[in-house]
Amino acid sequence: MTKLDYVYASATELLTYFRSDPDKILDYLEAIYDRIRKVEAKVRSYITLRSREEVEREAENVVKRLKQGEDLALAGIAVAVKDNISTRGIRTTCASRMLENYVPPYDATAVKLLKESGAVIIGKTNMDEFAMGSTTETSAFFPTRNPWDLERVPGGSSGGSAAALAAGEASLALGSDTGGSVRCPAAFTATVGLKPTYGLVSRFGLIAYASSLDQIGPMARTIADVALLLSVIAVHDPKDSTSIPRNGKTDYYFKLEELMSSRPRLRIAVVKELWRGLEEDVERVLHRILDRICGEHTCDEVSIPITRYALPAYYIIAMAEASSNLARYDGLRYGLHVDVEGRSWIEVFTEVRSRGFGFEVKKRIALGAFILSAGYQEQYYIRALRVRRLLKNEFDRVFKRFDLVALPSMPIKPPRLGEAITDPIKLYTMDIDTVIANLIGSPAISVPAGLAATLPVGIQFMGPPLSEEKLLYAGALVEELRRGAALKPPI
Amino acid sequence: MGDVRIGLEIHVQITALKTKLFCPCPADYRGKEPNSHVCPVCLGLPGVLPVINRDAVKYAAMVAIALNCKISDRLVFVRKHYFYPDMPKNYQISQYDGVGSTPFCREGFLKLTINGHEKIVRIRRINIEEDPGRITYPTGDIATSPYSLIDYNRAGIALLEIVTEPDIESPQEARAFLTKLINILEHLGVTDTSLEGSFRVDANISLGGGSRVEIKNIGSIKDVERALAYEILRQRTIIERGGIVRRETRHWDPVRKVTITLRAKEVEEDYRYFPDPDLPPVRITSEFIVSVRRSMPELPDMRIERFMKQYGLDRYHSTVLVSQKWLADFFEEAAKHYTRYKKLADILITDFLRWVNEYGIKPHELRARPIHIARLLELLDKGLISIKIAKEIMPEIVRSGSDPEKLIRTRGLLRITNRDELQQIVREVMRSNPKAVEDALRNPRAINYIVGLVMKRTRGRADPKLTIELIKNELQRYKAS
Ligand SMILES: [Zn+2]
DSSP states (O other), rough: OHHHHHHSSSSHHHHHHHHOOHHHHHHHHHHEEEEEEHHHHHHOOOOEEEHHHHHHHHHHHHHHHHHOOOOOOOOOOOOHHHHHHOBBTBOOOTTTTGGGTTTOSSOHHHHHHHHTTTEEEEEEEEEGGGGGGSOOSSSSSSSOOOOOOOTTOOOOHHHHHHHHHHHHHHHOOOOOOESTTTTTHHHHHTOOOOOOOOOOOOTTTTSSSSTTTTEEEOOOHHHHHHHHHHHHHHHTTTOOTOOOOOOOOOHHHHHHHHHHHHHHOEEEEEGGGGGSSSOOHHHHHHHHHHHHHHHSSSEEEEOOOOGGGGGHHHHHHHHHHHHHHHHGOOOSSSSSOOOOTTOOHHHHHHHHHHHSSSSSHHHHHHHHHHSSSSTTTTIIIIIHHHHHHHHHHHHHHHHHHHHHEEEOOOOOOOOOOTTTTTTHHHHHGGGGGGGHHHHTTTOOEEEEEEEEEEEEEEEEEEEEEEEEEEOOOOOOOOOHTTTTTTOSSSO | OTTTTEEEEEEOOOOOBBOOSOOBSOOOOOTTTTTSSSTTTTTTOOOOOOOOOHHHHHHHHHHHHTTOOOOOOOEEEEEEEEOOOOOOEEEEOOSSSSTOOOSSEEEEEEEEETEEEEEEEEEEEEEEEEEEEEETTSSSSSSTSSSSEGGGTTTTTTEEEEEHHHHHHHSHHHHHHHHHHHHHHHHTTSOTSSTTSSSEEEEEEEETTTTOOEEEEOOHEEEHHHHHHHHHHHHHHHHHOOOOOOOEEEEEEEETTEEEEEEEEEEEEOOOOOOTTTSOOOEEOOHHHHHHHHHHHHHHHHHHHHHHHHHHHOOHHHHHTTHHHHHHHHHHHHHTTOOOOOHHHHIIIIIIIIHHTTOOOOOGGGGHHHHOOOHHHHHTTTTTSSSHHHHHHHHHHHHOOOOOOHHHHTTSSSSOOOHHHHHHHHHHHHHHHHHHHHHHOOOGGGGHHHHHHHHHHTTTOOOHHHHHHHHHHHHHHHHHH
16 A cells, blocks of 8 residues: 555555555555644644654554554554543643643543554544534634644644644544534545444543433444454443443454345434525535435434424533533642642632633533522423433434434534634534434444535434444445545545 | 530541542541642642542441431432642532522431430431542741741542531530541441541531521540530620620530631631533432442440340440440450450440549550450459459450450469468458457457458459458367467
């Protein structure tokens, strides 16, 4: 393979290649580092990039293990990990001043599984601060740019992971998705992002934004690669009480191949309320692909009026939980340190939290604390939970008749830098089609649907809990239809 | 006194647990290097998640059953928010009676007998929650210390919070309630209350329907009684002077023996309770409760009944023995070696207990073994020592745990039963006290004086029956001559 071939090859291809010649892993990593050297200054995907020497040392060990005949599911594959997923010995900042120098003493379960499978973590990717945002602009350090158009955002909050994939700076990536944070940047960068069923992937080590909504999600450039990565990280974890109990691993890659050869007919619901307010060219791209899918499968329009309350319910629940989850950052045990001499703990806590958190984070903590306060909890939080329950009931009904729901990933094209972040309504309404999956605990996937002019558009499929196989299948169908359309960004 | 209303909120650590409530750290933190029993979970590091210690639920269920509570059908944890440096997450995982949440159990009661009267104290609820860390002040005092240190070894230790209704009407009742509660906890094996800090009480008290004053963090039953007595006096004085008792939280100073204002409490604090999303509700099945009930050790009330039946003791002796688990255990162990149970119970609740209390020996420090008391009683029964000697060496047995047989031999305390030996002593005593002999010859009752002299000479070791017999024989000889 040439250097650029290495960089844009799928993990699936690379693995076959490495199996016959393990030493090629080092050539591949060299190509990745060369690519990073070339594009990183423009894109800025990474907050922390690991040193090439360190990564090479690790890779040499993987080569050795391969040569000894070990079966490693992700041998030598360069993985970018979002900076809210704990990595032992590697700084994990959540893109916040609060954790600028925080080095976790333990690995998140997902990271542990990656390492065991021979994957090589190449760096920690940029994100919205504490995952609060949809553009990667609330990062306390710098914004990441969209490799398709450097004037535009890559989406968020897992923008760094998506941009790294699109720019060829990693072959696989982990993101996290609380209200669309994996699917939004996937849609904006023409990559694939899956938000698994709540409880499928362990949250242990994922720095919480909103615990009842958060999931770690696999990201890649192809459906098959997402299936591969999901197979590695979707394992029951006794350290996470919300982890779904089950035995062993599921080989999603194999299941996908099976479905692609048997090609069962899917029953797809189109929820009409979720197809409103799209940008015209986005709508055109989505309809073109949906029409072709519906030509081979059964599609029907359904109406779920209560979806109009999904967005406010989502923000209320997310902010309430965030205000609680982020209470621990007081600078006492870790994190931002300020001068404590002669001051009371209240003064110290106040300064740490004033200086450590950015505006968006402070806003959500303040609103969340208000939402949970006595006298208002009933009015906001409890009502939001009611909406959540109703939504779940409605979609349970839909999933009795349909395999999947098809919907847009993002109603708009990637905004220009500064465009969305200055307009909170615009910023929050971007998530209108993604938050439902988190509220009802369902899996959902965003797959590249094509380009609107020069900008990527993603289509989303959502299914009942544990329907990941069907989502991957639907994604693969879209991928198949799109064959030949350019996927590599101009960078 | 009829207008006093006292409610108690008791925090007890489940010291029976090997590990903390939500992480695998060892729970025996006492006396350990500060911050050595910690892990990412109990330090609240970013990204960690709690996992419930199932045994804690089992112990909580035992306490709930013992206190006649209704156990909820779901185990729901909530987060209680407030910023404080000893709380790693700045919220405490606890339980709560609210929308979407429920306490572990509620509506129980504990029956007491006070001066022969029956008294019922209702239990409002019991919660399972985590203990915070410990803040220590280098000078021992918050006001004078230039800095403070935090030890998180205690953070995450499992606590039970037991809350009563305000049914208690005097400090004495509060003591009786707490004594019985502790006894139950010890019988269940849930809590070893002799461990420092394993048992803390908050008391709220109001007089004549006035404002409720809360006294925080009282460390012992004795101090609860004292603090309440002080507080009744303080509030009564204010009322008698025409003042109004303020609603506030006070602190008990065990050294100066007064309560002091901690903070005025105009409004309820807002802890922003909500169900912990990291701990999904777990169903508590009736099968689980049945299995806990089946595995429960004997409770004090049942044990008293058994003592009466099995050992033929009366209610008084049984109650006193069972009022402290260690004492009841001590009795049963000694009873394996000595079967005159009434006599055993007697000596334990009188002489033995007196010296244990006198020396202030904590049950776990006690060196005397049950078999020692059994042996002592055997020596007594065989007439090898006198009751006087037995009483004399009891403090030594209690304090040092010496074997009474050895003690008696090494100190030459065996009773003198040898006829020749004693006869010689009697003769010597009578020879050197002619006046006493004269008196005795005139008045047979004066013989006791001579007995006393012999006892004095032998330090009580002379066999009393034999001594009298020998003196009488001697007197006959005097008469004859
Ligand atoms: Zn721990």
